[in-house]
Amino acid sequence: MIAIRSLVIFAGAVFASLGMLHAGMALRDLGKPRFFTPRSPDLREAMQASSIGLHRSINLWKAWLGFNLSHSLGLVLFGAAFVYVGVFEPLAFVHSPLLQGCAVLVAATYLALSVAFWFSKPTLGAALGLAGFVLAAALSYVGGNAP
Numbered sequence: 810m811i812a813i814r815s816l817v818i819f820a821g822a823v824f825a826s827l828g829m830l831h832a833g834m835a836l837r838d839l840g841k842p843r844f845f846t847p848r849s850p851d852l853r854e855a856m857q858a859s860s861i862g863l864h865r866s867i868n869l870w871k872a873w874l875g876f877n878l879s880h881s882l883g884l885v886l887f888g889a890a891f892v893y894v895g896v897f898e899p900l901a902f903v904h905s906p907l908l909q910g911c912a913v914l915v916a917a918t919y920l921a922l923s924v925a926f927w928f929s930k931p932t933l934g935a936a937l938g939l940a941g942f943v944l945a946a947a948l949s950y951v952g953g954n955a956p
Contacts (some may be wrong), residue, residue: 813945814899820916820941821881821891827934828884845877887915891942902945908947916942 834844846853854869891912894902902908916939923932 810836810899810903813903813948814895816941816945816948817895817899817902817912818892820912820938820945821888821893821895822939822942823934824916825885825888825892826920827931827938828881828886828888831868831884831898832878833873835881838849838877845873850906884919888938905951909949913939913946 837843838845842853847856856936857868857871859869860867861867882910891902894908902912916935920932920935920939923935
């Protein structure tokens with residue numbers, strides 16, 4: 810049980826940490842763009858001057874930063890929820906194929922997205938988090954822990 814608990818906490822902490830790092834970079838970009846800004850200053854200026862089709866008052870730069878912040882929130886909430894489960898309700902994970910499936914499916918989705926659209930560091934983090942959830946789920950089915 811300790812191994813399952815530790816793996817769930819580890820995997821959740823990986824995703825929560827990725828989300829907090831991402832949020833920190835996006836928040837910094839609100840004042841001094843550095844991380845999620847295009848390398849060409851002209852392109853960022855064009856993003857700031859161009860509204861999106863959804864609403865004229867929202868420029869593409871604001872929408873881009875808002876997307877990055879909401880993406881961060883999703884990662885933090887996903888990771889924190891599973892850290893909570895690992896710390897306070899590890900038996901819920903052991904006995905719930907739904908929790909196990911959600912953890913593995915969401916982690917695998919983040920891994921697939923990172924391979925397709927991002928770069929090596931988020932891919933490594935998503936792979937580590939997914940491995941933790943898969944191992945915890947697998948251990949739930951051995952040694953009399955099966956749901």
